Amino acid sequence: MALTSLRSNKMRSLLTMLGIIIGIAAVIAIETVGGSMSGTVTESMSGMGISNITVSLTQKSSNDGTSSDGVMLRWFMDSTPADEDLITDQMIQEYLAAFPDQVDHMELSVQAGTGTIDKYGDPETTISATVQGINHDALAATGDDAPLLAGRWLNDDTDAGRKLCVVSQKFVEQAVGGTPTDAIGKRITLTINSMPQDFYIVGVYKYVEDAYSSLMGQTSDDTIVTNFYIPLDVAKRIAGEADGYQSITAVAANGVDVNSFVDTTGNYFASYYTRNDTWTVKASSISSLVDSMTQMLDTISLGISAIAAISLLVGGIGVMNIMTVSVTERTREIGTRKALGAPSSAIRLQFITESMVLCLIGGVIGVILGLALGSFLSGLIGYAAKPQVGAIFVAVGFSMGIGVFFGYYPANRAAKMDPIEALRYE
Secondary structure (H helix, E strand, O other): OHHHHHHOOHHHHHHHHHHHHHHHHHHHHHHHHHHHHHHHHHHHHHHOOOOEEEEEEEEOOOOOOOOOOOHHHHHHHOOOOOHHHOEEHHHHHHHHHHOOOOEEEEEOEEEEEEEEEEEOOEEEEEEEEEEEEEOHHHHHHHHHOOOEEEEOOOOOOOOOOOOEEEEEHHHHHHHHOOOHHHHOOOEEEEEEOOEEEEEEEEEEEOOOOOHHHHHHOOOEOOEOOOEEEEEHHHHHHHHOOOOEEOEEEEEEOOOOOHHHHHHHHHHHHHHHHOOOOOEEEEEEEHHHHHHHHHHHHHHHHHHHHHHHOHHHHHHHHHHHHHHHHHHHHOHHHHHHHHHOOOOHHHHHHHHHHHHHHHHHHHHHHHHHHHHHHHHHHHHHOOOOOOOOHHHHHHHHHHHHHHHHHHHHHHHHHHHOOOHHHHHOOO
16 A cells, blocks of 8 residues: 555655655765775785784974874974984894794885986986885785796895896886896986986886876876885995884784784884983884774765765655655545544554655665765776675665654654544545
8 A cells, every 4th residue: 555655646756755865875875985995995905914013213202292103293393313213133133033933024125215217219208216225025025916027036145235126017118118028137227316326127027006096197107106126235325324224014924913913023122212212113013004094984984974864864854744745635545544443553554654665765776876876986986896785784774764753753643633524624
């Protein structure tokens, strides 16, 4: 009977459902895009090394209560650590000796600056790439996401002090020309910090553009978002840095509880800075960062969804309004049914069912439109669509709940009608 009543007023039913459809579609689309972003960020960051523990220099709290927390604050305070404040190779060796079973290896790197070189076949155009000094373990770890296409990786023992480099396939195409195999052994001149530097290519790895660079449009014919790898000590010499690091990465061995070992690592290195009035160290892991990022994205999605859900309440008010009008229009029908012996509970149930079915149909249509819109928007920003099944069930259940809540008043009004007065209604 509920469906028959809705079919008899198709246009009015559709207009009544519109608020529910828009609200549900908005919530599902937002949750789909949010889930896609969260999943992609989690996968990307997990690929960076779920067992990685990063130890970074950070300023201690100052006397005025200002707290400094790593690199970001140093940018604002224009403060950098002195040579004696850096994490040294001796500290690293002592750390490895103290935890031989917990640490698999160390990944060390130094930023030497941005290098520029004339574009191959077009000397009027200059292209650039990031120059990074790196040890063998860190460089080999990049092979999981960017496999070697030709040549070899750098070796800490045999390549120390030698001006060798491992470059990306994209760099070869733009700056060297030819195939990755052809590039092996070639000498190139890269200008780093206004100083020309000669390097010999010993390896070429597969170029993989990260999602952020693709989204922001940072890669073009004259800008390469890629790393130009050189031996660690060569990078230090070019950058004029002392024999130390502002940040290092320890890779935990298999079976080690990374979350608990983060604190152990942080406390160990912090012991070297107990007498340092300005600097200490802070340890963090990718897993904790992934959790923080996921929580932040989920909170943002939830907040936006809550705003979108307001339209559901507006739609619910529309449902109550239309159902009230329907009760008035069907007063004689209600009176006839009650005169024939229909109990008030049956009248009430009929109108609540109509309201609930109306909202349920609107919810289902909204879910379909929301999934389509969410998938389209996710693809538009370069993420794989990941519909949130839980959000779908909650949205449909919430729409039915709105039908019951906002349909109760007109249903109760119909149930309380006096059959005699209802039959006299014109």
